[in-house]
Each structure stands twice: as C-alpha cells, then as structure tokens.
Ligand SMILES: Nc1nc2c(c(=O)[nH]1)N[C@H]1C(S)=C(S)[C@@H](COP(=O)(O)OP(=O)(O)OC[C@H]3O[C@@H](n4cnc5c(=O)[nH]c(N)nc54)[C@H](O)[C@@H]3O)O[C@H]1N2
C-alpha cells in the first residue's frame with residue numbers, strides 16, 4: 015500500500031480482535047516512522063481507558079501485507095468487479111429459479127461490521143427468500159445465545175465490565191481470559207489487587223495463565239460443568255439463600271429445576287466424583303457462593319463449545335435467578351464474546367435461526383413486521399441451516415451457491431475433510447477476504463477482495479453491549495471494496511435496486527436502528543431507535559454507547575434487568591431443568607486421549623493478521639500438543655519432538671510440549687496453524703461434527719484421539735532469502751520472521767549434504783554471481799550444516815540435527831540480513847550455530863520488549879525475586895502486562911533449581 019493512500023492524520027477506531035472491544039487511536043505515518051502508521055490505546059474508550067494488549071499494540075505491523083487480495087478473481091483469473099458481480103448474480107438467479115432460494119447460503123463472520131451483516135441478512139431473508147445465513151458465531155456464541163433466550167426470552171447480556179471489577183466473587187468458567195480477553199483480565203487483576211478480599215475461581219480442565227489470580231482452580235473432567243451449577247442450585251436451597259420474593263414474582267419453573275438439580279447432583283461426593291475434583295474444593299466453592307451475593311459467573315468457550323453447551327449456560331443462569339443475583343451491580347451471568355462483532359451479528363439477526371433485530375421466525379407477527387419494514391418481495395418463512403448442517407447440505411448437493419465472508423471454515427469448522435468435500439461439491443463458492451491465500455480462498459471459484467481493518471467504516475458491539483465505531487483511515491488497496499458494497503451490488507444486479515441503494519455505512523446503520531425500534535414499544539430488548547435518523551456527521555462523531563438506546567435515552571443502558579422485567583410473554587424469567595451430561599464421544603481403547611483445543615496468547619484464529627507480525631510469533635513459534643510428562647514418558651515422547659495425533663476423522667503432526675498444566679489422559683492443541691503456515695497441523699482435522707442439539711454449536715473443545723511419537727526422522731531449520739517449496743519434508747512450519755523465510759522442518763529419514771543441497775532448486779533470472787557452499791558435518795552428533803553464499807552474502811542456511819532442540823534462530827536471522835560479506839569469524843559461527851558473544855534469549859515471554867525465557871532465568875539466578883524486579887531490570891511485563899502470569903511462573907521454578 016502506498017504512503018499516498020491516506021486520508022487524514024488520525025482516527026479513533028476499535029481493535030479488530032477480541033470482544034473486549036478496546037478503543038484504538040490509529041495514527042497516520044509520520045515521516046520519522048518510515049511510512050508505517052502507528053497505534054495507541056484510546057484513553058477515552060470505556061473498555062480499555064488507553065491500554066492495549068500485545069495483539070492490539072502490534073496492529074501496525076499487520077496493516078501492510080504482501081498477500082492482500084487486490085482484484086476480483088473468477089476461476090483463478092483477475093476480472094473487473096462488474097464481471098465478477100455479473101457472474102455471481104447470474105448463477106444465484108439461476109439456482110434460485112431452478113432449485114429454490116434455499117440452494118443459496120451466506121456463511122458470515124463475527125468479524126464483519128454490523129452494516130455488512132445487516133445488508134447480507136436483508137438480502138437473503140427478505141429478497142432472495144432463504145434463511146440460510148449462518149456464521150462462525152455458530153462455533154462461538156450460539157450456545158450462549160440460546161441459553162439467554164431460554165432464560166430471558168431474549169439474547170440479552172445482563173452485565174457490564176464494571177460488574178467484573180466490583181463483584182466479590184468471580185467464577186470464570188471455561189475462559190482463559192488472561193490470554194483471550196487480556197485487557198479485561200488486567201482490569202480484574204487490578205481490581206483484585208486493590209481489594210484483595212475479592213475472590214476468583216477458575217473452572218477449567220487445564221491449568222491456564224488465568225489461574226494466576228485464582229483463589230481456587232477446579233480442574234474438572236472435560237464437559238462436566240453443568241453438574242457444578244446443578245449442585246450450587248440444590249445446595250443454595252438447602253442453605254436457605256434463595257431469593258424467594260424474586261423467584262415468586264419474576265420467574266417461572268423454579269420447582270422443577272430444583273427437583274431436577276436435587277436428583278442430578280444429590281450430594282457433594284456424587285458431584286465431586288462426576289466432575290473429577292475433590293469434595294473439599296467443591297465445598298469451598300459452595301461456601302463462597304453461599305456467602306457472596308455480589309457474584310459474577312463469567313463464561314466462554316469451555317462452556318459454549320459443547321454438546322450440552324446450552325444446558326451448561328442455563329445451569330449457570332438458574333443459580334443466579336434462584337439467588338436474585340442478576341440485574342444488580344456486581345452480580346450476574348456474563349457470557350463473554352470472542353469476536354469483535356459477534357454481538358453485532360446477533361443484533362441484526364444474522365444467524366440461520368433468527369429473523370432480524372432480535373426477532374425470530376417464531377416470534378408472533380415478526381415476519382409480517384419485518385416484511386413491511388423492508389418492503390420485502392420474498393420473505394423467508396422458517397429457520398435456515400446452521401453451520402454444520404449447512405456444510406452437510408452442501409455435500410449432499412442441496413446448497414449449490416455459498417458466499418463465505420470473513421471466515422476460514424477450512425480451518426475452523428470441525429472435520430476439515432467433510433468441509434473440503436462440501437466446498438468441492440458446491441457449484442459456486444464465493445469467498446470475500448482481504449487475503450489472497452488462505453485455506454478457504456484456495457477452494458473458491460470467485461474471490462471478492464475486501465477492505466480490512468484501518469480501511470473499513472462501520473460499527474461493532476463488544477461484550478458489554480457497547481456499540482463503537484470502526485473508522486477507516488487508509489484508502490483501499492487495489493480494487494478492494496467494503497463488504498457491504500459488494501453485497502449491495504450483487505443485490506442490485508439481482509434486481510433489488512431500490513432496497514440496496516445506500517449512501518454509505520451511516521445510511522445502513524440508520525435503517526438497522528429504525529428496524530430495531532419499528533413497532534417495538536418496549537417489547538424487544540434490542541432497540542437503538544435513537545439512531546434512526548442519524549446523519550453522516552453524527553455517525554462519524556458517534557461515541558461508544560451501550561444498547562438499548564431507545565428514542566429519548568441517548569445515554570444508553572449500563573445494566574439490564576434492573577427492573578426485573580424479562581422479555582418473555584409474561585415478563586418472567588424462566589428456570590430450565592438441567593440434567594448434566596458429559597461429551598458425546600468418550601474415550602475408548604483405540605482413542606484413549608481426550609483432546610482439548612483453544613487459543614494462544616499472541617495469535618488470532620487462523621493467523622491471517624497476527625501471522626504478519628514477526629514479534630507475535632516468538633511467544634509460540636510452532637503448532638504444539640500439550641501433554642503430561644508422565645504420558646509422554648510412557649509413549650517415548652520428548653519435549654519438542656514430533657508427535658502424530660490421529661482420530662477417526664484425520665491426523666495432524668505437532669511438536670510436543672511437556673506440561674503438567676494438562677491432566678494425564680488429556681492433551682491440548684492450539685487452533686491457529688493453517689496450511690499456509692504448516693503442512694499438517696490443522697487441529698479441526700481431528701474433531702467430529704458433534705453439535706449441541708439446541709444451538710447447533712460444535713463440540714470443538716472435545717475429541718478422542720490417539721497419540722504416537724514419530725520415529726526415523728531428523729529435525730532441521732532452514733532460513734532462506736526466498737520462499738521455498740518443501741515437498742520432501744514430513745513436517746514443515748513457516749515461522750513469521752522479518753528476516754527472510756524461516757522454516758522449522760522434519761525430514762522423514764536421514765539426509766546427506768548432497769540431498770540437502772539438491773533441495774535448493776532456485777533458478778534465479780540472469781546472473782546471480784558467485785555461489786559458494788560452506789559445509790560442516792559431525793558424524794558423531796549426526797549434525798549437518800550448510801550455508802549458501804552468493805557474492806559472499808548469505809542466502810540460505812540449512813541445519814540438520816537428530817534431536818529436536820533447535821539452534822539459535824534469533825541470532826541466525828539477524829545474521830542473514832547482513833548484506834556485507836561475511837567475516838571469517840562469522841562464517842565459522844554460522845556453521846557452529848552459535849555466535850561468539852551474543853546472549854541467547856530463549857523463547858520470547860514478553861512480546862512488547864522481546865524478553866526471553868533464558869534472560870529471565872538468568873536474572874532470577876542473579877538474585878531477582880519478584881515480577882516487579884524483573885520489570886525493573888529487563889522491562890518485561892511493564893507495557894501491556896499480558897505476560898505477567900507467565901513471568902510469575904518463572905520465579906519458583908528457577909529458585910528451586912538454584913537452591
Ligand atoms: N489470543 C487470542 N485471543 C482471542 C482469540 C484468539 O484467537 N486469540 N479469539 C477470540 C474468540 S473468537 C473467542 S471465542 C475467545 C475464546 O476465549 P476463551 O474461551 O477464553 O478461549 P479458549 O482458549 O478457546 O478456551 C477457554 C478454555 O476452555 C477450556 N475448556 C475446555 N474444555 C472445557 C470444559 O469442558 N469445561 C470448562 N470449564 N473449560 C473447558 C480450555 O482448557 C481453555 O482454557 O477468545 C477471543 N480472544
């Protein structure tokens with residue numbers, strides 16, 4: 015992107031990563047900054063008050079990418095927008111005519127803006143006539159949505175971020191917020207530091223960084239959460255802490271929910287056994303729950319991504335309703351959202367089982383209301399297909415055209431082989447993305463180049479219902495266009511000109527706001543009628559505000575249900591009788607290990623953005639499987655060695671990470687690595703398409719697998735000035751780097767110097783100058799090292815070693831950039847794999863200041879005994895604070911060693 019593509023000097027916008035929704039100042043390039051824009055936290059934004067986590071602070075590094083999709087493509091050929099739109103609309107019109115509207119589907123994302131979502135939903139449900147509008151939020155929030163709707167009659171998040179700071183007990187269930195919602199977690203850490211009496215409980219099968227502040231960690235058996243809350247409900251009744259007035263006046267269904275809880279979790283020993291935890295820890299949790307009215311239960315994917323996800327949500331909500339701990343400061347069931355605009359998608363009704371603006375197909379009068387508002391010619395009349403069903407219908411040939419926007423289902427949906435079959439079968443696969451090369455763009459017939467963060471304009475809603483603006487500063491590269499624009503052009507080409515001719519994003523937002531208020535009169539929770547006539551100038555000046563924002567209440571709404579009125583027909587909340595159940599697929603002799611999946615601190619999903627920031631790769635450079643040392647020993651698996659995981663659905667190759675954070679019998683794999691970054695590490699290959707029967711959300715946190723050490727292999731590292739095709743490798747992983755191309759590889763068998771040299775198949779144009787190979791091999795250690803110099807400058811390095819431990823990549827990478835001829839000493843150092851006088855950093859722990867594990871250990875051995883001390887000496891942990899939990903862990907370990 016050229017430096018000229020700028021429109022103004024700076025804007026206030028919102029971070030495109032997690033659902034905390036932090037405010038960001040995006041500042042145009044200053045001349046001294048070499049043309050790269052910079053970011054800082056927005057001190058005025060109520061989500062973060064100026065702070066940013068590592069991912070947010072690194073946003074500037076991700077703005078300029080070499081892999082942007084710059085022109086529309088049809089069948090691999092660049093075309094004009096007009097011809098791509100014509101091709102798409104002709105095919106949609108044809109399949110709708112021949113097979114009916116349900117042969118078309120949108121598969122959207124919680125990362126598009128509310129305005130994009132609104133027009134897609136309107137086009138499908140009102141004009142094409144299908145409710146096949148589903149989204150990756152199905153993999154993320156669907157269970158939480160259904161849980162809220164069952165209890166409250168609406169998808170209403172009751173709480174706000176202040177409730178997390180002012181509660182006295184915070185129960186974090188299936189959330190690793192220290193890594194996944196870092197700024198919110200830091201707010202909690204600060205609150206607890208100020209008020210040490212505040213207690214934090216973490217419920218997670220794994221010991222995570224979030225446990226750092228936990229007064230109690232319940233390492234439950236995977237999937238057993240509902241039993242904990244069933245037990246809390248029945249014991250709340252026995253302990254006499256029920257809010258009888260609230261139950262009697264504002265709820266229904268209490269008696270049967272309690273009877274079921276008494277039956278399901280009859281006593282502490284039964285429950286402790288069901289959940290695989292000690293009776294004592296369960297009793298402690300109950301004691302704190304009993305004594306603490308100001309309790310928030312904060313839950314995320316460990317709850318949602320489950321075949322009983324909705325029941326887990328309602329088991330939690332039941333406890334809050336029974337004790338009246340809702341609609342009050344510092345109390346409530348708080349589902350935290352993952353994506354920056356998962357909430358916005360829910361607000362427009364962008365799920366296959368919603369209609370629009372928090373109305374469902376089954377809501378009496380809703381279809382008629384929406385039809386009249388949109389003046390819609392072809393209203394859909396019933397629910398469409400949820401994500402997993404949608405891809406199954408595609409494989410069966412029922413869905414013939416799919417438009418995928420801002421999501422990477424070849425990586426994120428369970429059972430990748432099935433997703434591939436579905437997309438291969440589908441007659442027209444349209445993919446809108448910012449990137450040219452993803453696992454999903456590889457499957458597309460038509461590619462639409464989309465503008466991305468820093469270029470787009472619109473709104474997003476964060477986890478506390480706060481609507482904020484994303485503002486574009488940079489102009490679109492190439493022919494990239496806003497997603498809403500592409501949808502509207504296709505709509506117009508299908509003949510719906512009048513309904514899709516908008517003046518800009520503000521115009522769409524105003525219509526969305528008007529629909530939310532249309533014949534609402536307080537019946538529906540989602541009402542932002544105050545913005546129904548918003549002008550462009552007002553939209554551009556919009557400050558963050560929490561919905562509902564009805565006409566006459568411009569300040570919005572901090573907390574819901576303070577009036578104890580719910581959005582059910584009789585205004586009462588509903589208890590749901592819950593029978594706790596375990597994951598669908600259970601361990602067997604053939605598949606004995608329980609696979610858990612989730613996130614790492616410094617990567618975002620399929621790495622299409624964070625993969626561009628070399629500094630973010632240092633925290634976790636390669637895909638890994640976390641395994642208990644005892645199991646590893648039994649299976650002959652060494653730390654960092656290559657491991658094969660198989661399930662009935664597929665296999666992956668990963669590096670072993672020995673850790674007591676996972677229980678024996680369990681393993682954990684991160685979700686981020688795609689085929690763009692590693693040849694065989696997409697964990698969704700292993701996951702069955704088991705879903706929650708109510709929400710359709712896949713049980714992505716759970717699969718049964720087998721594990722084995724891979725033998726007869728040798729390990730290597732390659733650094734090259736140009737990208738390489740590594741067809742001969744059993745495993746390769748490209749580690750993002752600012753200096754050339756860095757690959758960690760595994761070869762299936764022994765290599766020789768000659769075979770390694772033969773891998774260099776580069777055929778440069780014209781004269782390249784004098785090529786020289788420096789070689790070193792040690793028959794005893796079986797190490798081989800090769801360096802290729804062209805005109806005395808290093809262009810390729812290959813290291814081969816039989817053991818998994820790698821060499822000092824940091825130093826080598828900096829060496830590679832030297833464009834001056836290598837000195838004799840450096841030549842030797844390259845082959846020895848170690849510089850004479852440079853300190854080795856180890857794995858990077860603090861990404862902000864690039865401080866590594868070896869430096870931290872050294873400082874501790876030299877007498878530093880606190881995190882503050884480490885910060886003073888090395889600066890680690892003193893910027894965003896995301897690494898503080900990890901820094902703490904260094905303290906006891908190393909002290910013990912040196913004692
Ligand atoms: N760094 C980073 N942050 C992110 C994202 C990212 O990609 N990277 N993605 C964002 C998105 S979209 C989302 S949805 C959120 C997700 O945020 P989180 O839900 O906090 O993240 P996960 O790592 O998916 O899973 C959370 C925890 O659930 C635990 N778990 C697994 N099974 C169970 C179980 O049966 N019961 C319980 N109680 N716990 C279980 C796992 O061990 C894991 O520690 O993160 C958001 N933030």
Ligand SMILES: Nc1nc2c(c(=O)[nH]1)N[C@H]1C(S)=C(S)[C@@H](COP(=O)(O)OP(=O)(O)OC[C@H]3O[C@@H](n4cnc5c(=O)[nH]c(N)nc54)[C@H](O)[C@@H]3O)O[C@H]1N2
Nearest residue numbers: 150153154420421422426446447448464611619620622714
């Ligand atoms: N096993 C397992 N699977 C999981 C999960 C898990 O915990 N375990 N988590 C699930 C969850 S919670 C989630 S949210 C999903 C996430 O999974 P995905 O949604 O598949 O992952 P992303 O990498 O966020 O994909 C976003 C895509 O949109 C592109 N993009 C970014 N901005 C824009 C834009 O403005 N417009 C357009 N058109 N494209 C854009 C990016 O380049 C990228 O290709 O994964 C789910 N899958």
Ligand code: SF4
Nearest residue numbers: 029031032036067070
């Ligand atoms: S916590 Fe980090 S990733 Fe999440 S919105 Fe804030 S800066 Fe972005």
Ligand SMILES: [Mo]
Nearest residue numbers: 153154352353
């Ligand atoms: Mo998510």
